[in-house]
Amino acid sequence: MKRFPAWSLFLACMGAPALALAADIQGSSGWIPAAVSDRGRDIDALYMHIMVIVVAIFVITQGLLLYSIIAFRAKPGRKAVFSHGSAHVEIVLALVPALILLYITVASVQLWELVRLKPPVKDPVRVQVLAEQFSWNFRYAGPDAVFGTPDDVIANGEMAVPVDRDVLFYISSKDVIHSFFLPESRVKQDVVPGLLGRVWTKWNVIPVWDLATQKRVLLTLDEYEAAPVAVSGYKLNSEPNPVKTWYQFSDSARINYLRYHYDLDPDGKVVVMQGGKVVQTAPRYVRHYFEIACSQLCGNLHFAMRGTVRVLPPEDYAAWLKAQPHDDFLESKWNGVWDKYHPEYDKAL
Amino acid sequence: MSAETVNAVVDYIHPEPTDFFHKYVWSYDHKIVSKQYLWTSLMFLVLGGSLAMLLRWQIAYPNQPVPVWGHLLKGIFVFDSTGAISSDGYLQLATMHGLIMVFFVIIPLIVGAFGNFLIPLHIGARDVAFPFLNALSYWLYLPAGLFMLASFFMAKGAGEAGWTSYPPLSDVAGAVAPVWGMNFVLIALFLAGFSSILGGLNFLATIIRMRAPGMTWSRLPLTTWAQFITAIFQVLATPMLAAGGAMLFFDRVFHTSFFLPHGLVIGQEAAANTGGGFPLLFQHIFWFYAHPAVYILILPSMGFASDILAAFSRKPVFGYRAMIISMISIMGLGFIVWGHHMFVSGLNPIMGMAFMVSTVFIALPSGVKVFNWMGTLWGGAIRLEPPMLYAISFVSMFIVGGLSGIFMAASPVDIYIHDTYYIIAHFHYIVFGATLFAVFAAATYWFPKMFGRQMNAKLSYLHWGLSFLFFNLAFFPMHFLGEAGHMRRLMTSTGYEFLNPMAPWNEFITLSAFALGLSQILFAYNFIYSVFFGPKAEANPWEAATLEWTIPVPVPHYNFKVIPTVYRGPHEYSSPEAAPADWIAQNVPPIRGKAAH
Secondary structure, three states: OOOOOOHHHHHHHHHHHHHHHHHHHHHHHHHHOOOOHHHHHHHHHHHHHHHHHHHHHHHHHHHHHHHHHHHHHHHOOOOOOOOOOHHHOOOOHHHHHHHHHHHHHHHHHHHHHHHHOOOOOOOOOEEEEEEOOOOOEEEOOOOOOOOOOOOEEEEEEEEEEEEEEEEEOOOEEOOEEEEEEEEOOOEEEEEEEOEEEEEEEEOOOOEEEEOOOOEEEEEEEEHHHHHHEEEEEEEEEEEEEOOOOOOOOOEEEHHHOEEEEEEOOOOOOOOEEEEEEEOOOOOOEOOOOOEEEEEOOOOHHHHHOOEEEEOOOHHHHHHHHHHOOOOOOHHHHHHHHHHHHHHHHHHHO | OOOOOOOOHHOOOOOOOOHHHHHHOOOOOHHHHHHHHHHHHHHHHHHHHHHHHHHHHHHOOOOOOOOHHHHHHOOOOEEOOOOOEEEEHHHHHHHHHHHHHHHHHHHHHHHHHHHHHHHHHHHHHOOOOOHHHHHHHHHHHHHHHHHHHHHOOOOOOOOOOOOOOOOOOOOOOOEEEEOHHHHHHHHHHHHHHHHHHHHHHHHHHHHHHEEEEEOOOOHOHHHHHHHHHHHHHHHHHHHHHHHHHHHHHHHHHHOOOOOOOOOOEEEEEEOOOOOOOOHHHHHHHHHHHHHHHHHHHHHHHHHHHHHHHHHHHOOOOOHHHHHHHHHHHHHHOOOOOOOHHOOOOOOHHHHHHHHHHHHHHHHHHHHHHHHHHHHHHOOEEEEHHHHHHHHHHHHHHHHHHHHHHHHOOOHHHHHOOOHHHHHHHHHHHHHHHHHHHHHHHHHHHHHHHHHOEEEEEEEEHHHHHHHHHHHHHHHHHHHHHHHHOOOOOOOOOOOOOHHHHHHHHHHHHHHHHHHHHHHHHHHHHHHHHHHHHEEOOOOOOOOOOOOOHHHOOOOOOOOOOOOOOOOOOOOOOHHHHHOOOOOOOOOOOOOOOOOOO
């Protein structure tokens, strides 16, 4: 039997996971996208509570495991303790996790009720979402507040919502199961054909792009009104990221690791708004968006089924609705599928 | 069955075969059937692992031609005309990797190979209860595997809707390209399901009826207890898979609509056979089987680990009875947690709440088992032979996988991490980190008994070290990907701005996965070389106390010359009764008139 010095065992057993764990703790705030809604923050808080418990259990159990194999290694003359276990220890070791799990259950049940069983009631913005292979269709009820009428506003791929207002999504699919995933909002639900799903959230920040740092920034409505924001005339470009991370091996072009930046659009006209009025100052920010991802396998272009959400101040949102073009083809998807096969969906409240 | 008489059923042995066909092809000998399962599933392991390597290449280096293979197989199978992975091909890789690993590698390995070999030897029987069914089980599994392989050769390729095959994607023509590829997959699962059910029945009958005199339920090795609980799962749950698979097959081939609601429009065309069905019905049926299936994937490995930890700590398992109660609890709870796969599926949130409670609590028996394994090590005289090292890392990685499961059980958190790499990290820690490492432990531990030779210890240590390191480097960062919201089954994540920062991690994981795959060559070489040229082993090289070590190697056709009588439990290591030796076998009569346990 080989004799291992303790340090080699430590490295072998704890080295890789310890490095990874350290990287996780250090990077955690960097990898989880910032939450942009109250329920989202609640979910993150639950995640962190569970993380603290889990990390503690991890450290204790892995540490004891490692200690055991070092301290109780067979040595000449060493005899193992002849024990079949202890009922007392067994009961304690069962009760303590049971209490911890009970705490997690209660916390989760309370939050689940809040997130899934309490839709907004006070005049939310209602949006119907029709998923298809491989894009997102959106429909708003329009001025008459009734779905399925000619004044409905229809969009594909990009939708808009007003900031600081509840938004209620009615989701269904026309072909296969997709999943409506808003990462920053912590909203996700499968979009099932034949089923009308309902999810809701409220954004309390507006996504913009800071032209100086070339990063996305989240502004409250007040901060947004106070700053000069370009609403057109800029284009989002990308190129391979010149900065390599420490765990990256190949160059960024090879692995498609991009750096995004907004530049002047040669074909566009720069319009800068501040406080709801057009101004002539140089913009500090450019209007940006949140992404919608499909997170249920829906076919071979599943990876390309991306949408965007523009969170806007109320007047801009109203202007956006008015500005959506009428498109017969898009409308036919609603009339020919949603309204035709499921007229009851339009009456759901 | 009385403790003193030998049951005629137990004592009977079918005649030893003389010709090649009855010796090695259609064999009633459980030891041969186990080796048939072993070799076939190891070959599927190589295939399933290779599919994963191709998958990882595409994720790390999007749309770039695969070295060597892309050039050779341009335009066929999963490759497009430039030699890179096509969009359909990527999904076929993901789907077939999952299906092959679950149904054609892990279950046949831990149940078909090790279960078959060990159960009769552990209980003191000459063979299983139904040797004909045993042979049939293997000969259903192999054709099923061939159907899976054949699906790659069908026009438009193999199954492409994920291993979970949710309808309508897997159901309605035109939603995905493959037609007969997917049908072959369903036929394969149906056959493999039958193999599983027959095997489960066989093992139940064997363990219940054919235990040697004195082999009471509380003297069974935990390997056998685990196989017993697994067999109950197999018999009760697998028929649901057959039902769901049959309904899906009927929808596809005979145009029924079990799972298709009315009003489906694929592209511009209304789907032909829609009306009256409901997609979530498939999910309920599938997960009612597939959740117990994951317990089928882990319980036998828990059994191996328990017996190996005891043997190499030279002390009994800590809390033998608690281990059994935990396994029975897992069995009971395992049937009422399936909805946790459906928290974000559109399922009624009240049902979601109910499933959340049962899911959080199924963590408890697993936790008890982990503490008992640690208790087994505590105060022992630990011999760090290769099987022990694998078994200890089983416990370590099962802890990681189990803890990550707690996040998913909390359904509000699951809303965010469902269908992300967090889930992939969780189940790979359990199925690879825990189960497959326990398979390595079992393989190195029982190799001398199975093949009469020893595996090379140095190579095993090296294989262990490299696998442990690269496994953690490959799969731990997937938790980070999940935290970032990185979805599953994405051919490339680079279209999403919010996922772009994770591109370097995808490369890191891929390279670690390649290193992990290459490290397995060490095990393959060690295993295969040792079967033919390894040093000859003695009957009990590990000084272990269970019944299989009391018989000579190579194990004779009849297993036991005389059916043993059992006087004590399976892990009586360092017992005062054994002194001055630190172990005493189960079939040695009580020494000094001491009452046996």
